[in-house]
Amino acid sequence: MSRDAVQGLKVVDAFDLDDELRAILKPGDMVRDDAGRRHRLPRYFYEVPDHDTAMETQLTPHFRLNEFIVADLKEAQRMHGYPKYVPCAVRVLAMFLEQFRAAAGASVHIAVNGGYRSPSHKMGVSASTHMWGTAADIYRIGSTILKSKESIEKYNEIAEDVSDDVHVLPYGHVTDKTADDHVHLDLGYITLIPREISEDRMEQPQENKPRFAFEERRKRERRAAEGVVDGDQ
């Protein structure tokens, strides 16, 4: 069996990335939200080696990793190339989006740069949940372009009904300092530590012995690789 067939995504400790990436991702830094509350930025990231991996990695049946890491021009230059980095909590976001998609009854399209945005993104003046990989900006659901107050409020309500953990911003919000013509939903400041990583208190670069782990393949992916067809696919 090839290496790729048995290993999932690589999880890295961002303290051990190079100087430039550490300066962009700011692992462990405290940032304030608009209400002045402080939040600690994520430390563990998926390292996405190339575009093919981003396209092939299904976080859930309808959401690929690629959709969460498309950068716009306000993002740091380094974040436009591969490897790309995204906080591990993006998996949880995808799960909620999958439920939102089912409730909405149509496909959910995440905007360019509407998933993860690094703390160095030019829009990131205060702690935005996009920096945790737990927020999505959605401009289109099915064939509906979300630009009217009515359509945004309708889908905001559907998103809120998915779970009390889902937070949406009202029509006309300026928190993201963007146009007010989209659905923003987020899960708050979740950080996720995959079971495969070994945590420690050494929040300084360990450049000679970088800390990382490979996620084990999820059961669903293993079953697919073994040719067992899932009933619901």
Ligand SMILES: [Zn+2]
């Ligand atoms: Zn947003």
